[in-house]
Amino acid sequence: MDVTIYHNPACGTSRNTLALIRHAGIEPTVIEYLKTPPARDVLQKMISDAGLTVRQAIREKGTPYAELGLDDPDLTDEQLLDAMLAHPILINRPFVVTPLGTRLSRPSEVALDILPDSFKGPFLKEDGEPILDAEGKRIV
Template sequence: MTIDVTIYHNPECGTSRNTLAMIQNAGIEPNVIEYLKNPPSREQLIKVIADAGLSVREAMREKGTPYAELGLDNPDLTDEQLLDAMLKNPILINRPFVITPLGTRLSRPSELVLEILPETHQGAFTKEDGEQVLDAGGKRIV
């Protein structure tokens, strides 16, 4: 299937790898942006966060980042200050963001990506941790 899908991906992250694999399981080869190597522009980042329905703070990653050391837990910081920090340290951008014609999601957990993919899954899908997400018919297991 040819639909335009973009994933802001970190190959070191299991959630990001699972999300990419689910997109591919739908028969889609997405545009993969390794955002740590090619960070989004300020405008792109603002748009992705807004389109996903998140606040700037909700789009930040704390675990495994300099979040605490930079004092980013300070509730008085403005969105502009948080965006500055994310652009200076892209590891602070939570992952993976996925953009499709059906919507934009921060795919945490990874199966949130299913909400914005067409129903074209090619069989079962099991995450790296062994959790089965799709059955043999490509239908979501709830």
Template sequence: MDITIYHNPNCGTSRNTLALIRNAGIEPKVIEYLKTPPSRSQLKDMIAKAGLSVREAVREKGTPYADLGLDNPALTDVDLLDAMLEHPILINRPFVLTPLGARLCRPSEVVLDILPLPQKGAFAKEDGEPVIDAEGNRIA
């Protein structure tokens, strides 16, 4: 299965998402988007495929969001995309693209909606929260 994750290795949610993909027995294409940001068309496409507005795809926490005045409701999608391309840290993460769909995987277990099940074994997040049981099934 061809899977791409727009990943930030410094983000726990992104690390958990990548680990869930690998727990499905899949080695994804990992794009560290802070080093290799998507193009404008790629960014627009993955936001649209994930069913989000551009504003919903902008990360506020730990970014220059407020300093750049991005909380201004008069800003257009073009303005927000320009800011995200100039400051890739503003791109919320992790985005995952698979043949089954695209998602902004917050929380990380959202990725399970676009991965084949069952998983290959038990899985718990970095904080110990169980997500997949020993039989490879999602824990509700």
């Protein structure tokens, strides 16, 4: 299965999502979006395909969100996308794209919705939280 993750290695949720994808036996295409931001049309498509608004795809914490005045409700999607492309840290992460769909995987287990059910054995997040049981089934 062709899987792409827009990844930030400094983010625990992103690391957990990448590990979960690999636990499914898939070696994804890893795009460190801070180094290689997506093109505008790719970003727009990911946001749309994930069922999000542009504003929902913006990360506020640890970014220049407030300094850039992005909390202004009158800003258009185009202006928000301009800011995200100029400052990729504003792109929330991780986005995961598979033939089964696109998700902003926050929390990381959201990626399970678009991965094949091919997990073998348990999976724990970095903090020890279980996501998959001993049979590889999702823990609710």
